[in-house]
Amino acid sequence: MSSQLFIELEETYSAHNYHPLDVVIEKGDGVWVYDVDGHKYLDCLSAYSAVNQGHCHPAIREAAVAQMQKITLTSRAFRNDQMGPFLKQLCEMTGYEMALPMNTGAEAVETAVKAARKWGYQVKGVADNQAEIIVCEGNFHGRTTTIVGFSSQEQYKQDFGPFTPGFILIPYGDIDALKAAITANTVAFLVEPIQGEGGVIIPQDGYIKAAYEVCQANQVLFVADEIQTGLGRTGTLFATEHEGVRADMVAVGKALSGGFYPVSAVLADKDILGLFRPGDHGSTFGGNPLGAAIGRAALDVIVEENLMAQSRELGDYFKGRLERVESDYIEEVRGRGLFIGVELNVPARRFAEALRRQGILCKETHEFVLRFAPPLVITKAEIDWAMTHIEDVLLAA
Numbered sequence: 001m002s003s004q005l006f007i008e009l010e011e012t013y014s015a016h017n018y019h020p021l022d023v024v025i026e027k028g029d030g031v032w033v034y035d036v037d038g039h040k041y042l043d044c045l046s047a048y049s050a051v052n053q054g055h056c057h058p059a060i061r062e063a064a065v066a067q068m069q070k071i072t073l074t075s076r077a078f079r080n081d082q083m084g085p086f087l088k089q090l091c092e093m094t095g096y097e098m099a100l101p102m103n104t105g106a107e108a109v110e111t112a113v114k115a116a117r118k119w120g121y122q123v124k125g126v127a128d129n130q131a132e133i134i135v136c137e138g139n140f141h142g143r144t145t146t147i148v149g150f151s152s153q154e155q156y157k158q159d160f161g162p163f164t165p166g167f168i169l170i171p172y173g174d175i176d177a178l179k180a181a182i183t184a185n186t187v188a189f190l191v192e193p194i195q196g197e198g199g200v201i202i203p204q205d206g207y208i209k210a211a212y213e214v215c216q217a218n219q220v221l222f223v224a225d226e227i228q229t230g231l232g233r234t235g236t237l238f239a240t241e242h243e244g245v246r247a248d249m250v251a252v253g254k255a256l257s258g259g260f261y262p263v264s265a266v267l268a269d270k271d272i273l274g275l276f277r278p279g280d281h282g283s284t285f286g287g288n289p290l291g292a293a294i295g296r297a298a299l300d301v302i303v304e305e306n307l308m309a310q311s312r313e314l315g316d317y318f319k320g321r322l323e324r325v326e327s328d329y330i331e332e333v334r335g336r337g338l339f340i341g342v343e344l345n346v347p348a349r350r351f352a353e354a355l356r357r358q359g360i361l362c363k364e365t366h367e368f369v370l371r372f373a374p375p376l377v378i379t380k381a382e383i384d385w386a387m388t389h390i391e392d393v394l395l396a397a
């Protein structure tokens, strides 16, 4: 079947909740993906950073296939031999005492919200149903009704109300606004250390550290959503490390499975996650042996292939090359590691379309930003190849 037929099927049978580029991918290998018409593309989106390890990484695939031949799902009514070792590895790698495994990123954020509220009532002593969580304008934390309820993006919320109360929106990067928003009922500040969907927005140097200190001083949990920025994407394990901050609670997902399967988790110490009692919270698939086996292999790849250093070095190189493009369309190039946004002064969609015709897949975010976030296994030569086409497209009238 040709691309056009697959596109027609999708348009007919899928709800139209996305506006994808019209490329129909049938396989992937490392940084490359292939469409049904035999074209090859360099993936510069990495499924929103879920495939930091590269598409269909052979070591992760091997672990997945081996586990599929044994057992895939037990539910947490019983124990399995993969979840414990997976969470031990995740906790040791990240330096937290406990983890709560879920599937999607939005579920991890929901779990963090629940954990923060429970901590607020049981430890901080907030009165029943009064807990407040401070969040930032431009945030993206997922698509559940509770989460979109505290989005500042009108389209994410439109016709989905009524929404969960208890969330306070403040401007991103504004430390005084954070101080002013804190009350006796504030249990947490939920923040992305870099706003990915918001357009690769990097707050001013020192903001994350200052925000963490304000939280500490006020007995407020600093909760980092590292679902997109974590696990090597920005050149460190977590993006908060750039400012020497260890969040009280972290949500991870996406690259936790290297793109093989939805695997997410919330990380914190016992004083927070230890508050959950049997029956408080759960998920049929969360912590399942297939996801756990995949997660173990996905974490191994990040360490063994030095993906954090790789992201740092090649990110600097890629960003440097982008900064030297003298295009009238470019307003700003910003990024950390291989997490780069090019802000344009015109809508970015047509550049994404043009790059696609040259064999590079990337997606506009927030209308004016082109995001370049290839798998962290990309090589310098592949960046050089990409840059010749990116220059062509950005310099064309």
Ligand SMILES: *Cc1c(COP(=O)(O)O)cnc(C)c1O
Pocket: 048, 103, 104, 105, 106, 107, 109, 140, 141, 142, 143, 192, 196, 197, 225, 226, 227, 228, 229, 253, 254
């Ligand atoms: C992708 C993302 C989520 C949501 O993850 P899903 O797996 O799509 O539910 C939450 N927060 C951030 C920062 C993300 O990038």
